[in-house]
Amino acid sequence: MKPGMIVTASMLTTIAAVILLVSLQSLHTRTWGGEKAEPVTASHQTVELTNDNLVDVLSALHMSTPIARVEWKQSILTIDLKVKDTDTTYTEIYENMAAVADLSFRRLENVEQVLLRVMAEDEWMHRRHLLLAADIRRGEWPMYAIDMLRTWKSAVFSEELKDWFHLMQTELWKKQFEMTSQG
Template identity: 30%
Template structure:
């Protein structure tokens, strides 16, 4: 009779050891799955690249922007970009570059937020802000060479939401003259 409690306790000990060993293998399995996901993302056809914290700086550095990048934030599929410009001459071209990059060249950006600042002797002044979503754009619209001009037209532009400050209206009007 004393052998029966020993067998039941030994069964619990064996089950505990198996559980501990199987739990210790989980991190290795997760690393293997992450490597497979990254390999699949690299070799998928025609979908663009994944934007991550690791490649954000390199991706933004390749964009030919006229304004200076002040701040770039990548958080939960939302790309936020702050640009500082000395004049308004490159605002629409920069906005078109950022929209094409975020909505056309990347796979995992769902929303783009852009703020334009003017550098003045007293500091930076917000001139305008733009917000758009990837679902607002078709590939044909992103490939249009007249995209900067269409972004500047407030009546013909339904894909992007602009907010222009009063000083930003004067800033843009001075460029137009």
């Protein structure tokens, strides 16, 4: 065999192998979850929450319901979300609660419990009223529960969500969201 033919044959073989590998990767991505697919070796980088990085970590959330108060103490994160006006929907609140749970239990390694309260603030009287409370504990619910909460479309929670996240709704919540969503 001539040396030029050997080089050409090896180049063609290499190009064919690259095309085949790219095709297989494309097929794998389309059949196993598209852009959400991750290589087995990829790992989510977790962060350890401290009082020093608390503000930086929480400011990355970009929630529509602002944080009114936060406390970090011995693996317990306490957060109060403040509902400012009546235009806030329960779906927005759920998305924000899910964002807090996602951050706390998927991206932070040392949060064992989140005590989350949703408060309504009366601008005229300068008083805060509890609407909803959750006591979310690591390991007491399946990870898909975060997505279930994020996409929940009813002001009334399922029994599963109530049990998993230890949810408690006040009469004010029911008056503001449950009764208005029923018509």
